[in-house]
Amino acid sequence: MIKTDILIIGAGPTGLFAVFEAGLLKLKCHLIDSLPMPGGQCSEIYPKKPIYDIPSHPEILAGDLVKNLEKQIAPFQPTYTLGESAISLVKTDNDNFLVTTNKGTQHLAPVVVIAGGLGTFEPRKPPVKGLENFEGKGVNYIIKDPEVYLNKKVVIAGGGDSALDWTIFLENIAASVTLIHRRNEFRGALDSVEKVQQLKNKGRIQLLTPAEVIALEGNDFLDSVIVNHLGDSKSIECDSFIPLFGLTPKLGPIANWGLEIKKNAIVVDNSLDYQTNIPGVYAIGDVNTYPGKLKLILCGFHEATLMCQSAFKRIYPDRKNVLKYTTVSGVAGFDGSLKEASKSFIKVIK
Amino acid sequence: MLKDITIHLIDREGISHTLSAPLDIQLNLMEICKAYELPVEGTCGGMAMCASCQCYIESSHSILERSADEEAMLSEAFHVQDNSRLGCQIQMSNAIDGLIVRLAPSE
Secondary structure, rough: OOEEEEEOOOHHHHHHHHHHHHHHOOOOOOEEEEEOOOOOHHHOOOOOEEEEOOOOEEOEEHHHHHHHHHHHHHHHOOOOOOOOOEEEEEOOOOOOOOEOOOOOOOEEHHHHHHHHOEEEEOOOOOOOOOOHHOOOOEEEOOOHHHHOOOOOOEEEEOOOHHHHHHHHHOOOOOOOOEEOOOOOOOOOOOHHHHHHHHHOOOOOOEOOOOEEEEEEEEEEEEEEEEEEEEEEEEEOOEEEEEEEEEOOOOOHHHHHHOEEEEEOHHHEEOOOOOOOOOEEEEEEEHEOOOOOOOHHHHHHHHHHHHHEEEHHHHHHOOOOOOOOOHHHHOOOOOOOOOOOOOOOOOOOOO | OOOEEEEEEEEOOOOOOEEEEEOOOOOEEEEEEHHHHHHHOOOOOOOOOOOOOEEEEEEOOOOOOHHHHHHHHHOOOOOOOEEEEEEEHOOOOOOOOOOOEEEOOOO
């Protein structure tokens, strides 16, 4: 059981910055994210794209923003449950919340902050007839353990980096790899595209373009995929079909936690502290809504800051808290580090 | 002051909406749909990096060709047809006044 002061669901920029503001108030944070790395959309969708409206950064790449935030919060030693999605929220007898993930990891905290952005990232599933019947029976959207594909006949579909990278990787261990893409052009890294081209030239993989998987066949387990290649249908025998079309966010189980939801977002009290209709549960960043809401990273930072003040009062109702400026008080990390402005000194000129 | 243009948008239930789009604030079709609270997500915010604003152009307006980014995204999108476009890549202009467009199924 993981215990913390503030449990943050969603490790995007807003969730990460909340760790800093909480740290200034000596509150410890733990973050849960369905992605295997922090950064949310900034890491998953557009790490190489510039952002121009982060105060004091005329231009910053989304991936660099995440790196900087991780550096900024490092003194407060945040801990993470990554690659897992929070599926249930239960209030305990002593006014704490128990949050459990899809893998059964349990977290206990007096304050829960939902900073889930547009939701949990889930694989985009192509509209192929019978696809869902074979999920886990030959169809997988995420490769967790490559060894599973040892000496198997694998069909991969997609035209981006993950389809290319896994084609290159699995070629070494699978009995055969067929890569299927709707166009002749691939949008992955040039280096990966060239490697796949070489593998194709050497006959070590099958490349079918422009082609599309249109149906799946098998009884209990997948036997073959039906492919439309240049107008002709053909069957390709395989043990595994791996559609790799990226991820898309879905609000998911959070929608069933008894929170007030409006147009796929969590309603919060923005005039006060971004608390939801469940006292002790807050929602900040793109996941919340209130009159005048703007889905901007900079607004998420503001919301995180106000939320932390309220969370402090909830955790320590009897303690006084005075806003301190970091320039005056410095940043005292939980790791014993202390960052502070250098002291001015007086020297006499003789 | 520039005159607003009209877009005819058919939603996923087949209902047609007449949208009035201003030309002076650089809006794209995805943003117009969101302004009218139509069910277009615009997950990536308009970077042609998701396909949640995919639509089919059903009138014969000549629209700028797909950019390389849009082409790449559509090559990985689902339910793609020859007349598929990403709404976020269609800027409002006089050239598309009266455009008829249908939302693609959501993924």
